[in-house]
Amino acid sequence: MKTITRFLAAALVITGAIAVPGLADSKKDEQRARGLFISKRSDAMTIVVLKTEGSELVPVSPDQEFKQGDQIKIQFESNFAGYIYIINVSPSGSKQILFPTADQTDNAVKPGQRYDLPGGKEVMQFDAEKGTEVLQVIMAHDRIPYLDSALKDSEGKLADSAKSAAAELEGGIVGAKMTTVLPAGGTSKVRSRDIILAAGKDKDPQGSVVAIPDDNGHGGKLKAGEAAPFEIRLKHN
């Protein structure tokens, strides 16, 4: 319930940065990303936005616009054993870690296991504030210290103090070999050089699939110290 409150306070809005149609090679990417996820040749994850329709939660494309009162849940699954962090960037720019929560700090994920945000029967509901909320999702094989510190010291609020802000400015996600999968072109470009994506569609139970490319022929596995971030934008009008 705490998660919901925080999320509502931030006036959740969804975006479709990872689900933009019109890519020339989207079909190929889709097959490739899903293939890598299933075969486990690359570290990959699926992420689904579920929306309450009637008494059920049904998968929806994240690029749709949401309205006040809409209720959603985020569901994700990795094909690797590691850690996943989900950070909410509010319309005002404040950042709050949504997964894990300050109360439930274990964000170690197991392959093939589905996780819900928020957990159980809880859902997140859009409030009256309009705008765009960003969900930054980070895949890693190791814990990320500055995020763990924020969970411990400030209930998951980032840049909440000079200490936290300095840690993020100086450290953040460190490592020159960090794999970058953040979409570089906003909504006009979904695929970056370091990510392949199968965009989620309405009613697609698997949702969007994000995979590390295996261009070098040795599989797209994250190494120690590496992290792979991407973002989902949720529009609320």
Add this chain to the structure above:
Amino acid sequence: MRRQIAVIVIAACLLAVALPYREYAHAAQAPNKDPGLGLGALAPGATARVRQAIAAVGLILVRNDGDPQALRPRGSAVVVRADGVIATNLHVITDERTNQPYDELVLNLPSDNPQSPGANGRYRLRAALTSKEYDLALLRIEPDAAGVRTQPLPVLEIGDSRGVQLLDDLIVIGFPEKGGTTVTVSRGVVEGKDPARNWIKTDARVLHGNSGGAAVGDDGKLIGIPTKVVADVQPVEKNKDGSSGGVRLFGAVGFLRPAHLVANMLRELDGANADPTPAAPAPPAAPAQQIPTPQPKSMPKPAAPEAERRLKIGVVPPSGTTSGAVKVSGAVRASQTGAPIAGAIIGILAPGATQATESTLLAWGSSNSDGRFELNHPVPPGRYTLRAKALGRESYTRDIEIAAKPTPLVVEMTPK
């Protein structure tokens, strides 16, 4: 018999000493450390860390308008943020007669402290946020008429006060009256925890004047604010001539307000600062209360030349500054596409700083989905270092000039 017990209980319970300095000399303090306990050595490196922490603890001096006497010591305080936020006890800054903050509040970071060679001096303070419930106060260093301090302040990092364990090492740092005008430290352990009432108990010596100072762990981080002492004092049997035999002190327990309460107040202070109309009266809030900003007060007329005065009070304007701090805003975008970058962190560092630390980071903020940001603290016009970081982007650093009427900054970041 019943009467005697009553007397004992009353005497034993209330030598509570949330009390600073001389005017409270009636409240006896307890040298409550048993030297026979023989504490072991501190953890490796702890001594150096604690010595470093000492630099961030200062002496609070107070005076009311019209007072014939000079500024007088009142208690201790600790620098908790690089942009000049000081934590202390509310009772340290409050005049008991009026129940209002003293008109003039000054922090003295002692110049003879070898741990703070660059930060010595006096800083005029104003109350920013207080909590009657917890007897805590946050104060801000005020700029003088010429500009603001740019010399990095020594900052005491807030530690994990919730995570302390019984018998953890603990060092009280402050300016007890009996210790004279130089810093005095006392070592002890965490003697108890009372999370329901927000206390940490210690056997480290807490005296008049320690109020508002620091209690640090062996990691050199702030665990709590020494706030009061409860002494076990019992009456002694009457003398043979029937006169009072006085009282006997059996020991005392020092009480600290946990540092996480200070962290909470800092967050609340940031929220208050986000209000773009700082001159407006602060809304009544519980448990903390915003204090309206008083009119700036003049420091005592300096006997020294201007340059020396600035050095002494640690106020040196950045090059090219004029008075009046300004809000800094801007946008973060991708260098190649111009697309907005969300979630980037942007910080303003003190001039010449090469690394973002609690001491050098003056203001900061994060970009929203449109890439727009506004930093949390106004900064005076002048030269600074701007630093930004975002997921999947190269770190960004450049020198900037903030004008009296600043234009929005543009931060262009390149992919890794």
